[in-house]
Amino acid sequence: MSAILKDLKREFPEAETRLQFRNVFELLIATILSAQTTDEQVNTITRALFKQYNTPQEFAGLSPLELEPLINGCGLFRNKARSIIGASQMILERFGGQVPDSMEELMELPGVGRKTANVMLNVGFGKPGLAVDTHVQRVSRRLGFAENDNPEHTELILKSLIPVRQWGRAHHLFIWHGRAYCQAKKPKCHECPIAKRCPGRQT
DNA sequence: AACTCGGGGCA
DNA sequence: TGCCCAGAGTT
Structure with missing residues (x-):
């Protein structure tokens, strides 16, 4: 090896990662969007998305019908919209507005499985993942x-x-x-x- | 273990 | 036209 x-x-x-992000929350959204698509499409959509919304508070208040058209273009848009809104709500209500930095807590977020949690640990927080x-x-x-x-x-x-x-x-x-x-x-x-x-x- | 979500890119 | 792509949730 x-x-x-x-x-x-x-x-x-x-x-290194090709996903573009400015903070761990933006990385989380980009990583959720990255399922079954290419990083270039994700970067384009994430860039446009964060021109309008930036914080877990803002995403948590969106309805699926508001968010879906904004992330259309990288596939699985209904699942991803539901995941982004649900994860934002949980970050807000359960984790004090901060993206959690442990495997167990990350995997409690909707739309976050083992792969995404490991990306957050490693790329987002510089922890073993x-x-x-x-x-x-x-x-x-x-x-x-x-x-x-x-x-x-x-x-x-x-x-x-x-x-x-x-x-x-x-x-x-x-x-x-x-x-x-x-x-x-x-x-x-x-x-x-x-x-x-x-x-x-x-x- | 199999199924579903899904538009864009490419052969 | 058909198949794959920085997956996750449900049955």
């Missing part, structure tokens, strides 16, 4: 680190193989690698910088 991370660091020296999304899951599977498609199990395996200080970096390296080379459909194994270390490579 350490050799793989070293090679990926050389390939992607600037690997390793988010397993579809990229991380697929890359881990092909590299032989994950033997099934249970993201929570993959998270535990990766955490056991990677020093805690590098969890965030490893998460982004796997994502960038998954986008650039290790795509789901037609992976570019012939150009892949770590193909020689990959038992799942295709010839």
